[in-house]
Each structure stands twice: as structure tokens, then as C-alpha cells.
Amino acid sequence: MPENPTRHVPASIPFSAKGLHSGPRSMESGARNDSTIGTSASSPLSSGRGSRQALCLWLPTFELRLELVRFPELDSTSVALLSSEGGVRRRIQQVSERAHTAGVRPGQLVSQAVSLCPSLTLLEPDPAHYDATQEAMLEALAELTPVVEPAGRGRVFLGMDGLGRLYGSPPTQAQRALRHLFRVFPAPLVAATRAGYAPGKFGAWVAAVQAGPGRPVLVAEEELGPFLARCPISALPVDGAMVERLERLGVNTMGELARLPEAALVGQFGDAGRDALAWATGGRIDPVRPWHRPRPIRVSLDFPAPVGQTMPLHGALDRLLERALSRPARRGRSVAALRLIAHLEGGGSWTAEQVLREPSAQRETLAFVLRSRIALSPPAGAVERLVLELTQFGPASSQDELFSRNEQGGREAGGHGFTEGEVPVSLKDAVKELKLRLGYSPLYLVVEVDPWSRIPERRHALLSFDP
């Protein structure tokens, strides 16, 4: 296994509780992740669905490494990746080893970082690229085991139950997974992969943090308790304030925590105290659950010229929602989560992912949610391409028929006039006939792009019309 040519400093300190709670944090950063380590607990005797034996593969500074694969000339320089949040006061998300040596740390303001390291190269994040690579990684690892669960960018859990006869002993299984990554991805990306093998995701993650590049840490069933006992309590997936309080009381390792009576912990911390004890003693095992993600509905729009203003983005968003909602695959389902990706001028990308409190199929509701996200954290540059993905779906909405363009919906059903975006059947038939004859729809819609632009050709555009 080749050693990592450039060692990078992890964005989050290993063993921090924050690092373990990657679910919500990853959602914020745009990574598709529906799991939080430590929250899907089950009894050690009955793990239910999923795999009890877990292999955690962790690629520290995954995003920065992807950038260095793209710009290898930066590999030996001081590099920092900016956080995805736009605005004036940008912060550092990840740093290379050289930058770390110069004093640059994740979370610092750009101004602080540059004053510490004047030669620092700042890279704009490209979340769409990171997510695409993460997805490719999940697909590649699914060739090894059907139970693959992502936990944020650069971290994946594999369910290894029942794979002994196929791949051999746990060490062989771990090495095989690492070799598989090397076969599929460039070495600079995966060279620093840490692997941890243990019962449950929590144990596997703690083991992965202790592992070195190409040197997996394996924890057998009977060794889990003693292994966890040596680990600091900051690794526990509990509230940071609780960890801080325990440390002030002189409880620094999980072993020390395990020696405390359960009643005392419950008295001090409530249910969280009981949970912490269960994790610390290895009494709670969280199985790896197969990750199911419905195939997203994806629509995109290329701008003739990069767009830096909000209004044309809103217009394009409306067009995209209209098209996505009219897709046959969406019919009969409401939208529970959606993602907007903007490919920026000069490289880089921006994403906003939103899970709806209540699934909806109404364009205005969905547009409002995404517009709010754009207002809160606008793209850091002009947008060349806008992509909308409907990623999760809910039950059919009672409003659904209003958006249906079939004969039962709209005018024929209710006797009312055409709703916005509705297409008369006669026009649909005409387009179908033209497409049969010409091979494409020769009809176009005039859409507003940037109606107040000083440059006349930027104001309106033609969008192919294919209902």
C-alpha cells in the first residue's frame, strides 16, 4: 500500500463529538447523508436490519485532496479550502500540512489565514464535484458489499456480516476494501484512507480514527469494551457540553466513565448519561444499514452568459421546478427533499440542499424554500449552469392534480381555465407530431433571464419547449 505522499491535517480534530455527529453537519454542507453515527442504536443481541460488523473507511480532508488531484502543482504548497458559505467574511474549511505548519487552521477567517501565511493559495469549494466523487465511491464500494452507508463526505461504513467466506478474515476484508479504492480512484486521493473494523459503526469509526494510512485497526467482538475503555470521552456521540463537564470532573477516558454507576450518570445527565455509558462500554452497537436513495429527478439549465444577479437565478429556478415537477417519474409523488447546484464561472460550484418539513408538489412552495437558501448564502460567483435535483419523495399530494397535465387534470377535470405552466392537449399533440417529423421540438418559450440588464441580448432567452 503506498504511503501518503502529502499528509494533510484533518478538518476536525479526531475524537471530537462534533466529528461524530456528522449527519446534520454534512447536510448543511450539501453532502447527501441520512445517517448520524450513534443515533440508530439497537440492542447488541438483536441488530435488526443491517450489518453488525462494520468497516469504516475515512478519507481525512477529502475535499482538499480532491482539489489537489485536480491541481497537482499545488500539492507541495500551502493550500486552504474555503468554506461553502458565501458572504464577506469567508472562513477556512480545510488546510494542507504546509499551511497547518504556518499556523493556518480550519475555522479561521481568510484575513487571519493570509496574515499567518502570505503565500497561502485559497481554493473555492466545488461541492458538486465532491458529491459526485462520493457517489462514485459508494457505487464502487457497493461492489464489495450490498450494505453501504455514507456518513458525510469522505466517510463510508460498509456492512461486513457474512463476507468471511467470500473475502476471508477481517484483516483481509479491510485490505481488500482499501485495495479496491486504489483500483478505482487516484492514489493521491485515497492514499491516506483510514480503515477501522469493529462491531457497530461507533466502534468502527473510533478504530478508523486510530488507524494509519494503509494500516487498518481491527477490533474483535470481545475486545470492543477494553478497546473503547482506552479512548477519550470526546469520541462519544453525545453533547459537547456533557463531555466538557465530565472532563472537568476528571473523567477523561471511556474506561473511567464505565466505572461510574449508571444511576449517578442518569442523575447528572438524564438519559444522555445512560446513553454515554452504553456507548462507552460497548453495550450499544449501531449496525450499518443499507443506504437507500431513490433515483433523483435531475433537470439543468445552461446560461448563455454567466449570471451573477439573484433575479435571473430565481427565474431559472422557476423554469427548472416547472420541468422537474412535470416529469412523469414525479407524478403521484410529492417532493420531500431537493438540491440546487450552481456551477460557477471559472470553476467551483455551490449547492443548497433542503429537506422539507412537509413534502409538497407546489412549485411556489419549493421555489420559496430554495430562494430563501439563495438569499441566506448566495453563490460565491456568477453561475454558468444551474442544476435542480428532486432527491427524496413523499406521498402523493392532495394538490397534485393541479399540476397534472394529463386529461384528468387541469381544465378537463375542473372546468377551470389553464393554470400557469399547463399545456393544452392540442399543443402537446402538435409538438409530438413535429418531433416525429423533425426529430426535435422546434417550438421555444421566451423566458426572462435578466430583464433589467444593460446588455440587450442578456434580457430574454429561448428555452426549448417540449411538454
Add this chain to the structure above:
Amino acid sequence: MSAPPRLRALNEPRRVRVRTDAGGRPTAVALPGPGRRNFRPVESVRESWRIDDEWWRRPISRLYHDVVVEGGQFVVLYRDLTDGGWYVQR
């Protein structure tokens, strides 16, 4: 799977041949289109304005003239100050 739809810009400028006076103002224009290759004299310049934009990207610098050509047709012309060419645009 067809290629993703691309917004096609409307009202894109078209290159034209223009004769100018000593001050650089248009005096005749050969409008594009069949049978319209001959120069048509400019009867009057109604308005002129300049646009400078996107200096941070690919600079746009145009000097527009809203003119009336022989026959009474209104035409909007501009001289691209970056490449020196003349264009017609609605």
C-alpha cells in the same frame, strides 16, 4: 438522453458594415438580409449612448447609436470598442 437544454440568447447582435464620418458617427449601413447588401444612408442619429460592463470578465464596451435610415426604418447600431466592429441589434 438528450443534451441538457440550453437557453438560447435572444436578440444577439449581428455584424454589419457601416460607413462613418470623421467623428466616427454612422453615415450609411448595409443591413443583413436578402437583397439588403447595399448601403442605406443614415438620415439622422436620434440618440447615442455608451455601455461599459463586465470589466472583470470579458470586458463589454459598446457605443450605441439609435439611427433612422433612408426609408424611415429605425435601426440600433453599435460599435464594439474592444474589436472595432459594427453590429446591429434591436
